[in-house]
Amino acid sequence: MSHEEVLHSHEGHGHDDHGHHEHHETFLSKYVFSMDHKMIAKQFLITGMVWAVLGGLMSVLFRLQLGYPEASFPWLESILGKWAKGGQITPEAYYALVTTHGTVLVFFVLTAGLSGTFANFLIPLQIGARDMASPFMNMLSYWFFFTASIIMLSSMFVETGPFSGGWTAYPPLSALGDASPGSKSGMDLWIIAMALFIVSSLLGGLNYIATILNMRTKGMSMTRLPLTIWALFFTAVLGVLSFPVLLSGMILLIFDRNFHTSFYLSDIFVNGVGALSNEGGSAILYQHLFWFLGHPEVYIILLPAMGMVSEIMSVNSRKPIFGYMAMLGSLFAIAVLAFLVWAHHMFVTGLNPFLGSIFVLLTLLIAVPSAIKVFNWLTTLWRGNIRFTPGMLFAIGFVSLFISGGLTGIWLGNAALDIHLHDTYFVIAHFHIVMGVASMFGMFAGVYHWFPKMYGRYMNNSLAYIHFWVTLAGAYLIFWPMHYEGLAGMPRRYFDFSIWESFKMFADLNRFISTVAMIVFAAQLLFLMNFFYSIFKGRKVTTLNPWQANTLEWTTPIRPGHGNWPGEIPEVHRWPYDYGKDGQDFIPQDVPVGANESHGH
Amino acid sequence: MSNVTTASSTEAKWWGGGKSPFNVEYGKVMMWYFLMSDAFTFGAFLISYGTVRFSTNGWPDPNEVFRSFPFAPEGVHAPLVFVSVMTFILIVSSVTMVLAVHAGKNMDKNGVVRNMIWTIIGGIAFLSCQAWEWNHLFHEGAWWGQNPFLNADGTASSTNFTNFFFTITGFHGFHVLSGVVINIIMLIMTLTDKFEQRGHYLMIEKAGLYWHFVDLVWVFVFTCFYLL
Numbered sequence: 001m002s003h004e005e006v007l008h009s010h011e012g013h014g015h016d017d018h019g020h021h022e023h024h025e026t027f028l029s030k031y032v033f034s035m036d037h038k039m040i041a042k043q044f045l046i047t048g049m050v051w052a053v054l055g056g057l058m059s060v061l062f063r064l065q066l067g068y069p070e071a072s073f074p075w076l077e078s079i080l081g082k083w084a085k086g087g088q089i090t091p092e093a094y095y096a097l098v099t100t101h102g103t104v105l106v107f108f109v110l111t112a113g114l115s116g117t118f119a120n121f122l123i124p125l126q127i128g129a130r131d132m133a134s135p136f137m138n139m140l141s142y143w144f145f146f147t148a149s150i151i152m153l154s155s156m157f158v159e160t161g162p163f164s165g166g167w168t169a170y171p172p173l174s175a176l177g178d179a180s181p182g183s184k185s186g187m188d189l190w191i192i193a194m195a196l197f198i199v200s201s202l203l204g205g206l207n208y209i210a211t212i213l214n215m216r217t218k219g220m221s222m223t224r225l226p227l228t229i230w231a232l233f234f235t236a237v238l239g240v241l242s243f244p245v246l247l248s249g250m251i252l253l254i255f256d257r258n259f260h261t262s263f264y265l266s267d268i269f270v271n272g273v274g275a276l277s278n279e280g281g282s283a284i285l286y287q288h289l290f291w292f293l294g295h296p297e298v299y300i301i302l303l304p305a306m307g308m309v310s311e312i313m314s315v316n317s318r319k320p321i322f323g324y325m326a327m328l329g330s331l332f333a334i335a336v337l338a339f340l341v342w343a344h345h346m347f348v349t350g351l352n353p354f355l356g357s358i359f360v361l362l363t364l365l366i367a368v369p370s371a372i373k374v375f376n377w378l379t380t381l382w383r384g385n386i387r388f389t390p391g392m393l394f395a396i397g398f399v400s401l402f403i404s405g406g407l408t409g410i411w412l413g414n415a416a417l418d419i420h421l422h423d424t425y426f427v428i429a430h431f432h433i434v435m436g437v438a439s440m441f442g443m444f445a446g447v448y449h450w451f452p453k454m455y456g457r458y459m460n461n462s463l464a465y466i467h468f469w470v471t472l473a474g475a476y477l478i479f480w481p482m483h484y485e486g487l488a489g490m491p492r493r494y495f496d497f498s499i500w501e502s503f504k505m506f507a508d509l510n511r512f513i514s515t516v517a518m519i520v521f522a523a524q525l526l527f528l529m530n531f532f533y534s535i536f537k538g539r540k541v542t543t544l545n546p547w548q549a550n551t552l553e554w555t556t557p558i559r560p561g562h563g564n565w566p567g568e569i570p571e572v573h574r575w576p577y578d579y580g581k582d583g584q585d586f587i588p589q590d591v592p593v594g595a596n597e598s599h600g601h
Numbered sequence: 602m603s604n605v606t607t608a609s610s611t612e613a614k615w616w617g618g619g620k621s622p623f624n625v626e627y628g629k630v631m632m633w634y635f636l637m638s639d640a641f642t643f644g645a646f647l648i649s650y651g652t653v654r655f656s657t658n659g660w661p662d663p664n665e666v667f668r669s670f671p672f673a674p675e676g677v678h679a680p681l682v683f684v685s686v687m688t689f690i691l692i693v694s695s696v697t698m699v700l701a702v703h704a705g706k707n708m709d710k711n712g713v714v715r716n717m718i719w720t721i722i723g724g725i726a727f728l729s730c731q732a733w734e735w736n737h738l739f740h741e742g743a744w745w746g747q748n749p750f751l752n753a754d755g756t757a758s759s760t761n762f763t764n765f766f767f768t769i770t771g772f773h774g775f776h777v778l779s780g781v782v783i784n785i786i787m788l789i790m791t792l793t794d795k796f797e798q799r800g801h802y803l804m805i806e807k808a809g810l811y812w813h814f815v816d817l818v819w820v821f822v823f824t825c826f827y828l829l
Contacts, residue, residue: 133627133628133630133631134627134628134631202635202638205634206631206634206635206638207631209630209631209634210627210628210630210631210634211627213627213630214625214626214627214630215627237634240634240635240637240638241637241638241641242641243638244638244639244641244642244645245641245642245644245645247642248642248643248645248646248649249645251646251768251772252646252649252768255745255764255768259745259746260745260746261745261746261760261761261764261768262746262759262760262761262764263649263653263761263764263765279759279760280653280656280657280759280760280761281653281761282652282653282656285649285652285653288652289645289649292645
């Protein structure tokens, strides 16, 4: 039997086995150990939401401390116990909260929750496949993530508390158990959780890549893929190639913690421990290994949002995406540059200034593809027949935030400026706007836009509009003032600023930021209510294609079963952006090219 | 079979979907991407090793550290002889793996079984050699955090020599162990006619990719720890 036949027989297997007949599914096989990509996507989404609530709650707690450093809240002690002795969050608890907030939001919400949800949900539906290349690995990917979640959660309940040395886990705080309470078993659990998370992301990423490359339906060439799929593809490649470096870093860290090695430790003096007997290690080595993941991680978070925004904008502007190939090329350029800029996080750690200048150049180069994308989004909107659906609003909000946060990136990318701004609130403001909130907006856009496909019902628009405006205004009100605090030199990761004369003028501003943060957090509960209420009671979807979009997921039944299409998978005849062509509002991808149709794509 | 050929010839420039674009089955795509990912893991380890080593003043001479041979009289001077034998065993096991994959392409079950057994024996032999070497070094006082060897110039040496040696060769040994387990599973699947029923031996080929990768990594590990 030849190679071709092997490939073909596999393909045939995928086509005919599913879709036609109903599986006899139990509760366990349908909702828990599901191998249906749509269910796994929902599992990722809901686990991500739980983490988002927990991570957001942590930020409310530490903002409470920053906004009201002198006040005491007895109710805090009744919920947090020894973490808030006398109604005030202790310094240890504060550091634990900021560390866990960062870890959870970056990895568990915006990596697993975002690409786990939308890669799983959209890849098979938009490329025209019955399921992922390996549904079993896909299920494993979720359960590794779930186990990582449980372990990370359990680290908050150990006696010495969770890790508290910052989400970047720099040694010596992370490598030396005696360095702080949070460096003890909380850190071991943190490392184990991260290692499991890396396995989960590897299993998922391999699956996404193989599915996109190999499982496309007939006619779906690479340049006919929706931009969502291209973005998810580059995201998966970034994850598959950068997370293993973090794994190496974590393994060396485990040895330093438990087996008396000196990879990251040298003969330094640590407060409370004394002079270390280690020699020859390099703490900066860890920073290199961490940021070799850490920087691509920024794009792992951002690219899926960019892809979904491109798709949602085109659909709701009723116009083709402007510059499809330029969008694709800039995604590729970002993916390549992502690996070449990591040391811009290390300008003040003793990096050779000459090397620093090379990283400045490479960092500023990223502005080029980023600007191409921004201009293409704006020109897609230009003279479009815009429908302001909640998904569309969040997509536009994403672009706004990406511009605002991206511009400050040009400041921080310059080593000379970064020496002043490093580790100040300016950095906090920059990355929260450009990466954190912007990607959350991408995620919200995706949820609002694809909710009808996920659950066969609509979410409530009025609640969604309130959610959008409060979140957008809140995001700017929280993070915009932080730029000024940062320019004035206010450092990040400080427990209490009230003892410094130079930062006293920010006391009111900090209180204001904290108040807005709580309002924005409350607005997210509105979203959660809307989401869960609409799953069961939302207005039912009655047409196959409620957004009148071109992509293949809208050719499936309103509630697609396992296998997605009941009959044959549709064949693709055109790219996904034929909006407003030849006087027709939209032409779905599975419509054959007509005889009189104008050329173009 | 002929309809497959015609279908693929109609697609001129871009692959048109429906069948595989690279004429590769998805599992092999996954394996290649996994190997790239794993290469980054080992790359990170070896670059870390290089960084630390080049910022250290002295380093032990591998010809002095790795000069023992099993069952040879104490004090015998056989620099790098034993590790050369280990390397040779691993490379030969790669050759037998190639033969197994080749036999699989010809649907020759006996050839697959014979060569897989040789490959598994080679893998186990390599692991045994590594176990002996670790044990020997341990009895000389070397372990994580302990380095009894002197630098080439006679000064006291950094423990990072042994730290990196045991971590990286251990991580590689773990990969060889996983490879042996995979190969044993492949052997069992071959013996129970799983691949005969499927009509192809692609799984053997994928296991082979992994095995060759582990072999290739050893070449780098060997160079970094024993030769440089």
